[in-house]
Amino acid sequence: MECIITIELGTNAIRVYAFDLNGITIGSLKGYCPTFHSEPDHSEQDPDQIFITMLYVLKNLLNDVLHPKKYKVLCICFSSSMHSILPVDKTGSPMGNAITWADNRANKEAAQLKNSALGKKIYNSTGTPLHPMSPLAKIAWIKNNEMAKFKQVSKFLSLKSYILQQLTGEYMTDYSIASATGLLNIHKIKWDPDSMRFAGIKPSMLPDLVPVFTRAGKLNKAYQTSLGLSADTKILVGSSDGCMATLGDGVSGEGVANITVEDSGAIRVMGDKVLQDEKQRFFNYLLTENRYVSGGPTNNGGIIFEWFTRQFGDFKNPFDIEQNMLELIAQASKIPAGSGGLLFLPYLLGERAPIWNANARGVFFGLNITHEKAHFVRAAIEGILYEIYSIGKTLQEHRNFKSLSINGSFGTLPIFSQMIADIFNKPVRLRQNYHSVSYGSYLLAATEMGIYKSLEEAAKSVKLTELITPNKKNHKPYIKHYEIFERLSTKLSSEFADIVALQHP
Amino acid sequence: MELRPFPHIMEIGTIKNSAIHLDGFPCASTGGFRIFYVQEGKFEWTIDHQTFILYPGDAALILPRREFGNKNKVLEIGSFSWIHIEIRINRNKELSIGSWSSLSPGDHCEVCKILQMDHLPVLQKFPESGAILKGIQTELFNKEIGYRTRINHLLDELLIQSSRKIARMSNSGRDFPITFMDLERQLRANLAHQWTVEEMAALAGLRTTLFNEKVKSYSGFSPLSYLINIRISEAIKLLKRPDISLTDIALETGFYSSQHFSTTFRKLTGYTPSQFRKNHLRIK
CATH class of the missing domain: 3.30.420.40 (ATPase, nucleotide binding domain)
Structure with missing residues (x-):
């Protein structure tokens, strides 16, 4: 064998x-x-x-x-x-x-x-x-x-x-x-x-x-x-x-964008042309001659939810972060989309795409007296994904995509993938217990060995077994909240700089 | 009280102070190891140039030759107990408890390592230490049959409880990556030491079984395999420098002998250390 x-x-x-x-x-x-x-x-x-x-x-x-x-x-x-x-x-x-x-x-x-x-x-x-x-x-x-x-x-x-x-x-x-x-x-x-x-x-x-x-x-x-x-x-x-994550999810041409939510996150497309962005917001990486993987990276992916869990989980057993995340997610899923008007900017680690502002910092915005812990949990997850959406939205100024594929240990959690489908209002494909980067490398090797004629053919063989359709009812509230999120993330830039000056005297 | 059978106990006592004494508690350092336990009142004490406020139930741990006292020399109102035990620091700057102790060699090493770890000298809410101090004083007073043995056992108990308390304090139970990073730092800082899993678990503040499980799921390796990883990675760096002998590299990176080093190195890399070195020098 x-x-x-x-x-x-x-x-x-x-x-x-x-x-x-x-x-x-x-x-x-x-x-x-x-x-x-x-x-x-x-x-x-x-x-x-x-x-x-x-x-x-x-x-x-x-x-x-x-x-x-x-x-x-x-x-x-x-x-x-x-x-x-x-x-x-x-x-x-x-x-x-x-x-x-x-x-x-x-x-x-x-x-x-x-x-x-x-x-x-x-x-x-x-x-x-x-x-x-x-x-x-x-x-x-x-x-x-x-x-x-x-x-x-x-x-x-x-x-x-x-x-x-x-x-x-x-x-x-x-x-x-x-x-x-x-x-x-x-x-x-x-x-x-x-x-x-x-x-x-x-x-x-x-x-x-x-x-x-x-x-x-x-x-x-x-x-x-x-x-x-x-x-x-x-x-x-x-x-x-x-x-390799992009290839491993079966993306090889236009029409589909690929989202990774691990500790950090990214959204990428593949095509035969470079994205020339006036504002220099996107990367263009070369897979083979004339085949580019383009997109934008965020610093603040799942690592922010992990941080949140460490601060606000119960930790009945020491270091049991997985169990605590699941408990928090269960609380968040009882709250309706939009977290009752509580917004979270997830920039705890500064940010790369699309605002490219190392001074950006985290914000909870819109708190009122009826908000409970569960609202904070849901807002934290929504904020992380609004950020992915904000990269995707700018990406769409250059490239159309009708559907999404998702990977990464956070991206494939049901609450994350459903929210991504709802915020983007696009169908999402994914596969549980699947490691896209490794499978992408397998496809690359298999193509070199002649098992597939080309990377395109190799990519077409990928079967992402799970399909999540967007819940139209949630899309509208998400977008209304997102609009404020987007405005805040640029509007606060001078306050971000001021607070950073206090944090690093 | 009669301390003659216990040359290693330099002092033990309890003070109930009902009026402020100026010049009653100046900062001073001594050769031994001291524990102060607050029963009543509120004390502002300076330990190794840092000032802390201690409340009833808190204990202060003072390592040999560290300054301790009140910054303004004041003895405040309240009561506290203390003990002053002779524990030496040996040539390698490690603590060494005297022969009176019945700690096993492994436990002795762990306890000393933890006491010396970079931790806050104040152990908050540590009534166990107060109870043990009281127990020692009672034994000294009553001198019942077996009291000499009992007192030495209680001293061991005090050291064990203190190191457990420190180990538990050193992690929040929330952030394993940080705990693991701290452990990695300590392993690297003392790679020549023959670490045991129990010692590593104690540093991480976890029971050995839970520690094994967490390290395995986090790193993919058992604690000892992870340690071998670090040892070999460091050895590779040293092998690239022609001025250190293989025996020195072996000992510096924690192998018992150059033979043990050679076998382990070869199993993983296919090269013996000397072949690896020769190959590398040839590239020049």
Whole structure:
């Protein structure tokens, strides 16, 4: 029997899945990797810990599930979160931790670009919003703040490039991850000279740029032995988590938008054209030549509901966050749509799309004496989803979509998916116990192996089994509340700045 | 009271103070470990340069060589009990309870680690400590059969209850990611130590079974596997520096021997540590 393994290097966890050639899951395991915050706006991960955790999880899945059943692993396909940057020296050793997408140290560098003609030009060529998340801004930060270190850097890798290099010795990065760096011209598929100049680096300091279907060399002998894999096991560079979640939900062309609500959230569309947004609100990531995943990310997804639960759950048993969330959701579902006029702006972590305001903060608005705890719970969930809707609404200025697909551990909770259907007034498809990123990577590998003729054909094979139709009765109150939500989120911008000044004296 | 059979008890007592005494309670530091338990009144005490207000039922824990007293030297109105036990700090800056204690070596290590943890020195609502202090004083006064043993047992009980209280205080029971992050920090800060699951659970303030379950579901690993993860990741970093010997790396990252290091490293990566190092240096 033959199988395909997918490895997702996510921010919180390494997920390893094994699929048979028909895409049926044989087994899966995950391992946690911590994010370190040595300073409030720093977010880092230890590249060696990620590597070891990945090996450990992979080895356990092989030894516990695949080897006993005599599966032959044909291919291992990688995906990872975007925007990470890891400087290595001339021996290939990491010079400290990798900086992750959530790191905001390059705030100044990003702001400097954002308000300039050069920034506009760079956004148009690279498709990556000018934000501290982008490796472009982070490399510039290292250059501006740690010159001695910067001079010793031989290459700037992504976490995935580092892991691949450890396994095979090759320095490679795929189009999707590269297109999220702010360094790649997505129209010409070449490193962008303006970005290079701003960051102060040469293309030779970046890994080799390759399509997502590329084999990243041969697995080192030692790993063949320790993992029990044969020398001809194909190692595919693969893509990014965002692109794979979209593909894994069967989205490949126009007409459908894909929503992820995990800790953070995003709404994405796929098409053969870049979204040129005057206000620079959207990302455009490259899956393959002429195939773009475009959309907007929010910082404030399920993590905000988790925060809410930690503060207001009963916690009869220590650390039982799942049970407490379910209890709160049960209370929220008894309250009618609109939470009796209580609105919540979920910007506890500042916000990216569509307002791109790092100073934005959370707000409960419209409180009156009849409101109870359950109203707060429902308002919190509605606020998180109004924010997703506000990205979707601006996205619709460029692209039409008639239906939605949803994934993510929060997005697939019934109350979340029904609310999304009602707020957007569009049918929603989803599948429980389904991991879109991993399945997307399976589809990518299967296409490379010729099981599918193209990614479009692969995407069409996806069956999202659950259909949720919008409840028209709820749509109207949601939209009326949303209009106030939208006005507040821009109207309060000077007050956001003032309160942030008090929070960080 | 007769303290001769108990050289490790430097002082024990109760004060009922009905009038303010200026200069009655100045800040001072001593070599031993002190616990003060408030029975009545309200006391403003400074511990290690931080000021706290203690109410009846609260206890203050003062580690060796930390300053303690009233900032204005005032002894306020009310009553409290205290004990002053000799506990040394050894060369590795770890606490070390004397041979009078019957704590098992593992428990001894956990209790000391927790007492030394970075926690607030005031344990609010901790009447258990007051009851134990009272018990010790009663035993000392009555000198019934077996009182020497009983008193040492009560001292152990006091240390155990205190460390349990601290461990419970260190987490809210709501935010496992933060608790886990704190634990990770402590493991990394002392990677050479032979951590046991019980010690780790105590640091997280959880019963061992619940701790195992939570770590497994949160991290995907058992606590000891997670620890091996950290050990090997750190070892990889050190192997890339040619100036440290394999034995030093093994000990620094918490393996019992270079043999144990080598076997574990090879099982996971396929390389022995020296092969890994040679390979890496060749890339240069």
